[in-house]
Amino acid sequence: MSAMPESVRRVIDRLQKKFGTLERFIFESLCESSRDKFLWPEIRRRILSAVKRFFAASIALALKAAETALRLILWGLSRLWERFQGLPLSKKSLRLRLSLFFTAFLAFAWFGAAFFAWMECEGYINEFFDTQQMLFAKRLAETDFTNEAAVFLKTRERLPGVDKKAAGDLEDDALGFAVFTIAGELVMADGKNGRRFTFEPDKKGFSDMRLPGEKGVWRVVRLVSRDGRHIITVGQEEDYRQDMMLDMLSKQIMPWLVLLPVLLSGLIFILSRELAPLRALAKRLRTRPPEDAVPLDLSQIPSEALPLAEALNGFFSRTKAMLTRERSFISDAAHELRTPLAGLRVQAQVAAQRGIRRETRQEALGFLLQGIDRCARLVEQLLELSRLEAMGDIPPVQDAPFAGLCRSTLEWPVLLDEIVREYGAKAERKGLALKCELAPAPSPIQGYPALISMLLRNLLDNAVIYAPRNGYIRIYLENSRLNIENNAPEFSEAHASRLGERFFRPPGQEEPGSGLGLSIVRRIAEIHHFGLSVRARRENQDGAETVFCVTLTFNNAVI
Amino acid sequence: MRVLLVEDDLLIGNGIKAGLSKHGFSIDWFKDGAVGREALLSADYDAVILDLSLPGIDGLDILRGWRASGRDVPVLVLTARDALKQKVEGLNLGADDYLGKPFDLEEVAARLRALVRRRHGITERLLLHGAVSFSLENRTVFLQGSPVALGPKEVMLVELMLLNKQSVLSKSAIEDKLYPWGEEVSSNSVEVLVHRIRRKLGHGFIRTVHGVGYALGDAP
Numbered sequence: 001m002s003a004m005p006e007s008v009r010r011v012i013d014r015l016q017k018k019f020g021t022l023e024r025f026i027f028e029s030l031c032e033s034s035r036d037k038f039l040w041p042e043i044r045r046r047i048l049s050a051v052k053r054f055f056a057a058s059i060a061l062a063l064k065a066a067e068t069a070l071r072l073i074l075w076g077l078s079r080l081w082e083r084f085q086g087l088p089l090s091k092k093s094l095r096l097r098l099s100l101f102f103t104a105f106l107a108f109a110w111f112g113a114a115f116f117a118w119m120e121c122e123g124y125i126n127e128f129f130d131t132q133q134m135l136f137a138k139r140l141a142e143t144d145f146t147n148e149a150a151v152f153l154k155t156r157e158r159l160p161g162v163d164k165k166a167a168g169d170l171e172d173d174a175l176g177f178a179v180f181t182i183a184g185e186l187v188m189a190d191g192k193n194g195r196r197f198t199f200e201p202d203k204k205g206f207s208d209m210r211l212p213g214e215k216g217v218w219r220v221v222r223l224v225s226r227d228g229r230h231i232i233t234v235g236q237e238e239d240y241r242q243d244m245m246l247d248m249l250s251k252q253i254m255p256w257l258v259l260l261p262v263l264l265s266g267l268i269f270i271l272s273r274e275l276a277p278l279r280a281l282a283k284r285l286r287t288r289p290p291e292d293a294v295p296l297d298l299s300q301i302p303s304e305a306l307p308l309a310e311a312l313n314g315f316f317s318r319t320k321a322m323l324t325r326e327r328s329f330i331s332d333a334a335h336e337l338r339t340p341l342a343g344l345r346v347q348a349q350v351a352a353q354r355g356i357r358r359e360t361r362q363e364a365l366g367f368l369l370q371g372i373d374r375c376a377r378l379v380e381q382l383l384e385l386s387r388l389e390a391m392g393d394i395p396p397v398q399d400a401p402f403a404g405l406c407r408s409t410l411e412w413p414v415l416l417d418e419i420v421r422e423y424g425a426k427a428e429r430k431g432l433a434l435k436c437e438l439a440p441a442p443s444p445i446q447g448y449p450a451l452i453s454m455l456l457r458n459l460l461d462n463a464v465i466y467a468p469r470n471g472y473i474r475i476y477l478e479n480s481r482l483n484i485e486n487n488a489p490e491f492s493e494a495h496a497s498r499l500g501e502r503f504f505r506p507p508g509q510e511e512p513g514s515g516l517g518l519s520i521v522r523r524i525a526e527i528h529h530f531g532l533s534v535r536a537r538r539e540n541q542d543g544a545e546t547v548f549c550v551t552l553t554f555n556n557a558v559i
Numbered sequence: 560m561r562v563l564l565v566e567d568d569l570l571i572g573n574g575i576k577a578g579l580s581k582h583g584f585s586i587d588w589f590k591d592g593a594v595g596r597e598a599l600l601s602a603d604y605d606a607v608i609l610d611l612s613l614p615g616i617d618g619l620d621i622l623r624g625w626r627a628s629g630r631d632v633p634v635l636v637l638t639a640r641d642a643l644k645q646k647v648e649g650l651n652l653g654a655d656d657y658l659g660k661p662f663d664l665e666e667v668a669a670r671l672r673a674l675v676r677r678r679h680g681i682t683e684r685l686l687l688h689g690a691v692s693f694s695l696e697n698r699t700v701f702l703q704g705s706p707v708a709l710g711p712k713e714v715m716l717v718e719l720m721l722l723n724k725q726s727v728l729s730k731s732a733i734e735d736k737l738y739p740w741g742e743e744v745s746s747n748s749v750e751v752l753v754h755r756i757r758r759k760l761g762h763g764f765i766r767t768v769h770g771v772g773y774a775l776g777d778a779p
Contacts, residue, residue: 342571
């Protein structure tokens with residue numbers, strides 16, 4: 001062993017450190033078997049390249065494993081995402097969503113930051129090492145190599161008398177160098193790498209270089225020595241620089257990764273706490289009785305959820321208004337039904353009395369029938385009105401049939417003709433003159449013909465009932481209005497203004513009626529956006545004749 | 560008994576009028592509240608049936624007006640509303656009784672009778688005068704315990720006499736009570752009635768106060 005050259009000894013020491021005793025044993029036996037000095041570089045090169053290939057293979061394998069693991073993780077995440085997407089909307093927790101999106105965004109931001117840091121680092125490290133390389137090369141360029149035989153130096157020696165700690169984290173392979181003559185003869189090189197540097201006389205300054213038989217790229221700087229007879233080449237393996245960069249990056253990211261769980265749990269806690277008012281609101285809504293109209297207390301609601309809570313309050317007040325309307329309608333209806341029912345009962349009792357005159361009984365039975373008809377009509381009108389109340393106004397655009405009604409452009413001539421034919425006989429029986437005048441081209445209006453028929457029928461019913469005997473009914477259709485007039489008994493303006501109120505009937509009515517007809521007319525007009533005015537006006541100067549006039553205007557109607 | 564009915568509904572008004580005349584009431588029916596209000600002020604009624612839901616005028620206003628002008632005639636109120644508040648208000652304004660629609664004719668008759676009886680300070684159900692007794696409940700006249708068949712107007716006159724034991728009733732007052740407006744009254748119809756009653760219940764039951772009218776005879 002003592003006869004072994006110093007350089008070989010050093011290599012063995014290094015390898016011993018790196019690969020352990022087995023390799024050293026193999027290596028030493030190899031050295032023993034062949035003492036040929038010139039064989040050594042070749043043996044060393046081969047072993048090193050084998051070791052490097054082994055490492056490369058391991059790294060490739062590790063990369064493959066990492067890739068598979070990453071694929072697995074991505075697949076799992078995508079499955080989770082699918083499950084998450086599949087959940088019904090209400091079950092998607094805002095907290096979960098926020099946490100997930102926040103984490104994803106955080107990861108993205110971190111990777112972005114790391115990428116930029118990498119770019120920055122790369123420039124910085126390249127600059128740093130380039131400077132060092134150049135410095136080293138310049139030093140070498142000052143040296144006089146003329147008397148030197150080919151020398152292979154080992155770049156790193158354990159500093160004598162300095163302990164490991166004080167020597168610092170020196171990396172032996174940080175730089176390699178080689179000095180060639182102009183002719184390309186290697187004059188001096190560091191033992192490990194420099195002697196394998198290739199001689200490329202036409203390249204000057206920094207460039208990339210591949211060592212023969214190696215994959216890694218080296219960054220080298222080439223200078224011509226001061227005496228102009230040597231070329232100095234100083235190189236560094238790119239991988240070394242990359243490793244250093246990765247090291248820097250990982251050291252930067254590590255604290256963030258450690259803090260991530262803390263960050264996430266903090267986020268979840270804050271979210272839970274901030275969402276508490278919404279949970280409280282939901283609880284209040286769950287236990288709220290349906291008839292409760294008290295608006296929600298908005299003082300605890302965060303401003304983002306405020307529009308929703310306000311909309312709910314609006315909804316509650318609308319529901320309450322609707323309930324109140326319905327209740328008053330039902331109570332009105334019950335009240336209005338009691339009177340005709342009382343009439344029926346009384347007349348039935350009269351008809352059932354013993355010992356009354358035949359004519360009285362006949363009369364009572366006649367009243368009974370009349371009363372039953374009246375009740376039936378009232379119930380029918382109540383139903384019509386409640387259906388109309390529940391119906392929305394006509395939408396401005398043509399769409400599907402609404403509430404089972406067909407919508408179309410109103411054919412006034414057809415509608416009015418039908419009505420005139422239907423009521424002609426009734427009017428005639430009462431000696432009424434029924435006249436109908438049509439404008440040549442009434443403006444086309446959208447509407448529900450079935451409802452318009454109902455409207456006209458109610459108006460004509462009233463006109464026939466309330467016009468005095470031998471009076472008249474006049475219907476005239478102008479371009480944007482429909483008038484229905486009949487002469488009528490004395491009628492006060494105050495009463496005319498109350499017409500159309502549910503169940504309102506002006507006093508002094510001989511004719512039976514429910515007081516709902518004009519309410520129905522009014523509602524149908526509303527549905528069609530028609531204007532409705534009911535007036536009683538004096539026809540003559542002396543006020544001898546009162547004309548009752550109902551006018552529908554179509555200015556806002558849907559065209 | 561003469562009753563004023565203020566009711567706008569044709570069927571109810573007609574039914575009450577027709578139904579109650581069988582029970583010995585003569586009914587004046589007005590559909591218009593304002594006319595009905597004036598009617599009470601111009602004639603003497605034993606009781607009033609007043610509908611509260613009259614068009615154009617509130618029944619309670621009519622009642623208030625009557626009470627304000629000092630009319631203490633018993634008023635039976637008919638209403639379709641069963642709100643307690645309205646009932647209380649009506650009773651506070653001087654209504655004597657309350658009936659919600661729909662109602663029973665028999666009940667109306669019974670309540671009217673009770674109102675009239677109470678007004679005359681009668682608490683028993685039989686009116687007595689010597690051998691003649693009159694059941695207010697089933698409007699039957701008894702002579703010495705056995706029922707006597709009398710016409711409706713005759714029963715009304717007997718009731719009228721028994722309710723006004725101490726007073727002398729003029730012929731026109733009797734006509735007023737027995738015949739509603741619009742009913743044909745012949746000039747001697749009261750005399751005819753008195754004659755028939757005397758024949759059935761004894762001559763001394765009604766005595767003639769010459770130049771004034773009729774009064775109950777002395778109880779034997």
